[in-house]
Amino acid sequence: MGREVGRVAFTERDHARFRSRLTESLSSLRKAVTDPAFGAAPPTLGAELELSLIEPDGRPAPVNAAVREATRDDSLTLEVARFNLEANLTPVPARGRPFTALAAQATSTLTGINATAPRHRGVAAVPIGTLPTLTPADLTARALTDLPRYHALERAWSRRRSVPFDLPVGERGLVRAESVAVQGAACSWQVHLTVAPHLFHRAFNAAQLATGPALAAAGNSPLPLGRPGWQEARIPVYEHGFGDRGSPGSGARRPRAGFGPGWMRGGPLSAFEVAVRRYDVLLPEVLPTHGLDAPCDWPELGELRLHLSTVWWWNRPVYDPRGHLRIEFRALPSGPTPLDMAANAAFLVGLTLFLTAGGRDVAQELPFALAKANFYRAARDGPHASLWWPSPGTAPREYRAGALVEELLPRAREGLALLSVGADEADTMLDLLHHRVVTGRTGAWWQQRAREALRRRGAADGEAAERGTGRPAPPGTSDTPGSACERDSAELAELTVHYARLAAEAAPVHTWKPPALSPRSDR
Template identity: 35%
Template sequence: MGEEVEEQEFGGSDRGRFREKLRRSLDVLARMLEEQRFDATDPMTGLEVELNLIDDRGMPALRNAEVLDAIDHPDFQTELARFNVEVNVPPTALHHGGFGRLEQSLRERLDEARQRTASQDADLVMIGILPTLGPEHLQAPSMSADSRYSVLNDQVIAARGEDIRISIEGAERLEMVADTVLPEAACTSTQLHVQVRPDRFAAYWNASEAVSSLQVAIGANSPYFLGKELWRETRIPLFEQSTDTRSEELQAQGVRPRVWFGERWITSVFDLFEENRRYFPALLPVVDDEDPVAVLDGGGTPGLAELRLHNGTIYRWNRPVYDVADGLPHLRVENRVLAAGPTVADTMANAAFYFGLVRSLAESERPLWSRLPFAAADENFHAAARDGIAAEVAWPGHERIAATELVLRLLPAAHEGLVDWGVQPAEADRVLGIIEGRARRRVNGAEWLVRRVRERSREGRLAALRATLLDYRDRMHTGEPVHTWD
């Protein structure tokens, strides 16, 4: 949720007005889809990376305001906690060297940011969850000053009606209770955007859902939270639970969670926005002055502010996005399953694998999702989060198959998809070679972290986590992909 929201209280009339305006926005969206009002001439891709801040001892640095002042660049923004920032890389088309420009932009921004923050006792780290976080870092004073976060926090807690209970059982077990949504801030991700034509949106979203398990298995990078070794991609269960507005009774009744994989393959982007309206009460019922019908009738492009704001408070792992750029509306799939890091090289390899494989599957004559039950895709996703590089998944033609073996089999399809986007074959070989290296060596960020911490077990858990995180930080800044670190 990137929109600005002022401190305010909401009443029943606000929610009623918002609901009606949301229905009106959906009617306008349906018209726009029917009338083919969307820009699809030169599809763009984009990239956002959430970053953690640590001090020279490897502990969280609650200094994002000072860091952002030092960086002084509009592409860097606040995130929920004071130990987080986010960098947005300008969108670009992948052809004619666009993928290389995306990678260069990310490298340049991070290098410049690190130089400017050297005096702030705060270094940038790309990692799914800071392993040195403690309960004291997840209290209200750690929340960023931006009012949108406090408003969202208040609404989530009010909707739930009780404290948030988090229970994760992996290699070790974690039980905790939180009275804010700040455990969500522990989860830092890489978000990939791909713009698609409305008539192809369903295929790209379905393909994104199908491959999410493979993305997580090969890219897992958050095995520790609050000193405990949990899932290889602990971000997944932690994020699902820390923003859950449902009480235990509502969960038992089958009410949908706000962090959601989904429950079915779709036939249109409208299906997802309609599900948003039908299943999820508004957390932030802020009503805009725009009359979308009048704007559309007048030949303009409606902003659909209510639709966008509501969508921003429903955290699908593959989220539909309606946006307007240069006066033209477009649609994107926002892929949110990946942890941040470990390096720029790894991040771009993850992006290449996603962009290429999704295009190949979405444009296939025989859709994968016609042969893979949606429930199996959901189960695959959570199995990959739990087991990481060691995961096994269900796949057409296989009862179960090792995720690493399936990734290797699908690399040619990912390569073909990248070339179809306009990426040069040599560049596709280079970045996908990193995915191949991880799969063959069975090493990703999570595996590297766990092995190193276990090697240091005699030092005590916190000391081992701190030393390993600093080692990780230093290796991250070399730029060499994680599967080559040892």
């Protein structure tokens, strides 16, 4: 969805022309979706996988252009920060074993990138929501990937935010930031599902409701800039990085990065119309082909697609000139393994389809405010979150997220059957999620336990040195602020290297054990 542009600077005339094209685009889209041939193809699934590049010591490696060049993999694109890549996986038919197919593509991509490591000082690609070893110095304008789209976004945001903004990291921490490069701290597994026009607005609403429990079971971003935070701290980091906020006294803007403005009502194009109506234009590049005159079966609508790529809802409507509409599920984190990501996608997609079946519209069953609250509670508390869920014939009920996911797994299986996903495929994916929520062992859980183990080891080393055992005091075990920072940095680097090794081994995360560590002074 992050379409490239050819320019960095734009004029008021560009903005006016672009806004006019957006109005025309909606008119053209209304005509297209009334054609019985539009959206008639069998459903497909696709995905985008955002990756972090790390040095052998676990710290970020700002070499995305060189790594992409070395792999010669056309599916790879350069993400906003120089230590990120994105893999655009080939869409697959929803029938049969689509999640296994997407996992295989993700595995192949990771293998291909990591095979180039000897040419880049051992750099590796890691699927993780938020890289624990990142520091504020890694997220300045110097980290921005050198592409016109990112420079244009940086320029647009600099006009909208005349002062540095606060980036939430950890439970109560804030870091001052000035660049959209902070988005490098938020890597996602973005799943795409084609949806027939007559189902679209109800499926979009269903996706909004389904995202809360799916996110609760998928957390993998608990250490933003190395500080303990939400189970999915990637969510507030991303929203603040691309949030609309002006200079003091300029008035509040509607947030264009977030859960979305409300339930979609009024037909298949309501989500597209809301995105155009509510948000001003960031990248007003008018394209040479437009409307129904484009050289393809369906209108190109490049301006509409470009505008939508700058509206960062966690579920986003997508128009494709190949003749279909899609829902882009953007809330799931990258990692820990391709199999874990496939299971997360299967649960979210299956539950969405179940909640859409039989003419159902969840907008009639739950206030939007509760669905939105579910999302942020899930991001904060993971399987222990308290989530609201519709209860037929009575008021919505509150559930512990882990128990709710367990109850919803059979519903997700029904939804996958509606999509003609094979029964064995559904069982494999949803059983994996079952084991994860029963044990509580998400990627976030593993990272938190690993950090605790490393901190205990550091404390034990310091105590041994203080007792005068004759062992030399390990670096970073004294109580000075500088040494504490060095110790934290080394522990986070070791955690990241250990995570990367387990991710490469590809066993599902609920089977991972925190590192068994002996004191450094004994090693």
